Amino acid sequence: MKKPEPINPTDDEARALAKNIMDVARHGALAVTRKDGVPYVARVAVLADQGNLLTLISTLSAHTTALRSTPSCAILIGEPGPKGDPLTHPRMTLTCTAEVVEKAHYKSRWLASIPKAQLYYDFTDFLMFRLVPSEIRLNGGFGKAFQLAPSDLT
Amino acid sequence: MKKPEPINPTDDEARALAKNIMDVARHGALAVTRKDGVPYVARVAVLADQGNLLTLISTLSAHTTALRSTPSCAILIGEPGPKGDPLTHPRMTLTCTAEVVEKAHYKSRWLASIPKAQLYYDFTDFLMFRLVPSEIRLNGGFGKAFQLAPSDLT
Numbered sequence: 551m552k553k554p555e556p557i558n559p560t561d562d563e564a565r566a567l568a569k570n571i572m573d574v575a576r577h578g579a580l581a582v583t584r585k586d587g588v589p590y591v592a593r594v595a596v597l598a599d600q601g602n603l604l605t606l607i608s609t610l611s612a613h614t615t616a617l618r619s620t621p622s623c624a625i626l627i628g629e630p631g632p633k634g635d636p637l638t639h640p641r642m643t644l645t646c647t648a649e650v651v652e653k654a655h656y657k658s659r660w661l662a663s664i665p666k667a668q669l670y671y672d673f674t675d676f677l678m679f680r681l682v683p684s685e686i687r688l689n690g691g692f693g694k695a696f697q698l699a700p701s702d703l704t
Numbered sequence: 705m706k707k708p709e710p711i712n713p714t715d716d717e718a719r720a721l722a723k724n725i726m727d728v729a730r731h732g733a734l735a736v737t738r739k740d741g742v743p744y745v746a747r748v749a750v751l752a753d754q755g756n757l758l759t760l761i762s763t764l765s766a767h768t769t770a771l772r773s774t775p776s777c778a779i780l781i782g783e784p785g786p787k788g789d790p791l792t793h794p795r796m797t798l799t800c801t802a803e804v805v806e807k808a809h810y811k812s813r814w815l816a817s818i819p820k821a822q823l824y825y826d827f828t829d830f831l832m833f834r835l836v837p838s839e840i841r842l843n844g845g846f847g848k849a850f851q852l853a854p855s856d857l858t
Contacts, residue, residue, distance in 0.1 A: 579733030
């Protein structure tokens with residue numbers, strides 16, 4: 551029996567869906583590799599920035615420690631709403647490289663989108679990382695899988 | 705400056721919260737390591753089973769391929785509701801080892817909790833994995849981090 555081809559050709563509808571998931575995402579599940587090689591995953595706050603994702607995370611957390619030693623990571627965004635089947639809700643996984651950026655530069659944008667962060671934004675143990683995607687897997691629901699390029703997000 | 709100790713001693717309240725997150729979880733973010741060593745994360749359906757998590761996933765997916773070659777994984781459960789701050793919503797990360805189990809054995813329980821799965825439960829490309837936790841990090845909100853043992857979940 552022939553396996554179905556699970557990846558559809560990328561079209562404008564897929565690009566628009568992916569961009570929308572990026573734009574509305576305020577948190578995601580960040581997967582990292584710990585120093586001992588074991589995977590770890592944590593919820594993090596995110597904000598889209600020109601085809602990348604920004605995330606503000608504490609150096610006290612296990613995922614930040616992992617990211618500083620291994621910048622290769624992946625993030626799942628596209629949160630299901632309160633109704634409907636969470637497994638058919640559109641989401642995407644971005645395989646990324648993380649790099650520390652200048653936190654002060656993003657302060658006004660970040661606080662405009664995530665106002666509660668003003669309580670801890672300036673804490674010295676919080677770092678801002680930019681997650682730069684290399685591979686993007688979009689799952690728009692059953693039979694709607696796409697493999698996008700970073701240029702599809704800008 | 706002394707860093708704050710981010711882990712609280714485990715108490716009955718923490719155990720009850722962790723068990724509740726397990727019991728109500730119907731999906732989570734599964735982090736795996738691909739053959740090329742790169743992390744990957746995907747949304748999967750889950751169901752608690754005696755301190756472990758069951759997940760039904762397709763062999764056509766990137767995460768199943770990864771899991772079959774590297775059974776070490778991590779899963780984030782505890783989905784934020786439609787209101788409130790998603791970053792203060794209780795969630796936990798379980799570092800696990802995945803093992804394939806007999807799918808037929810769990811069919812009635814799985815379909816009772818996730819009825820829509822009857823559309824694909826018996827597809828031969830769907831496998832049931834048991835995720836057996838070794839480390840459990842519970843984040844019950846700001847300042848409420850706990851490190852639980854597998855025995856705290858049963």
